[in-house]
Amino acid sequence: VEFAEQHGLKPILSGGAEAGKVAEFLAQKKVPVIYTLPMDNSLGSSAPRNEYDPYDTVFATPALLARAGVNFCFASAGAPLSKNLPTQAGITCAYGLTREAALKALTVQAAQILGVSDTMGSLEMGKTASFIVTDGDPMEITTHIHNLFIAGKPVSLENKHTRLYQTYLQRLPALKTTSRKTASINR
Numbered sequence: 001v002e003f004a005e006q007h008g009l010k011p012i013l014s015g016g017a018e019a020g021k022v023a024e025f026l027a028q029k030k031v032p033v034i035y036t037l038p039m040d041n042s043l044g045s046s047a048p049r050n051e052y053d054p055y056d057t058v059f060a061t062p063a064l065l066a067r068a069g070v071n072f073c074f075a076s077a078g079a080p081l082s083k084n085l086p087t088q089a090g091i092t093c094a095y096g097l098t099r100e101a102a103l104k105a106l107t108v109q110a111a112q113i114l115g116v117s118d119t120m121g122s123l124e125m126g127k128t129a130s131f132i133v134t135d136g137d138p139m140e141i142t143t144h145i146h147n148l149f150i151a152g153k154p155v156s157l158e159n160k161h162t163r164l165y166q167t168y169l170q171r172l173p174a175l176k177t178t179s180r181k182t183a184s185i186n187r
Contacts, residue, residue, distance in 0.1 A: 013026065
């Protein structure tokens with residue numbers, strides 16, 4: 001940050017593994033953070049950077065950044081894993097980040113940090129209309145995407161996997177609804 005100030009640069013912190021520890025400083029200096037989320041759903045595989053950090057540091061950091069007023073967005077650990085980004089952002093809500101703040105970090109704040117908020121990041125007149133239509137919260141793993149629009153034009157969601165699903169679904173006998181019996185365990 002000092003280097004950027006000395007040379008008249010606008011710093012953006014990428015990764016942000018320890019950004020929560022200096023959240024107040026980052027907010028004061030107006031340094032945005034591109035926070036890289038782990039792409040695993042368990043705390044065991046998403047251990048904190050240092051052994052003395054709390055076990056949930058990786059998922060709690062976005063809430064710390066939001067509370068301090070840091071403009072941040074989410075990044076995935078790589079292009080192949082970007083499909084998991086919305087659900088990983090949703091997991092941070094269990095560690096203190098509000099749903100609204102998580103959605104903003106996935107949309108408008110990402111556009112602001114990347115310098116494209118004048119054309120995208122929110123649905124407003126004059127901006128590129130790229131959005132999804134779902135049957136639930138886009139940060140929940142059980143939610144299905146029904147429609148995708150990029151620059152206002154519908155995009156087909158059909159792909160090799162959906163075609164194979166439809167093909168092999170036809171091979172299954174008609175599924176009957178059966179009631180499931182649950183067993184209770186007496187202790």
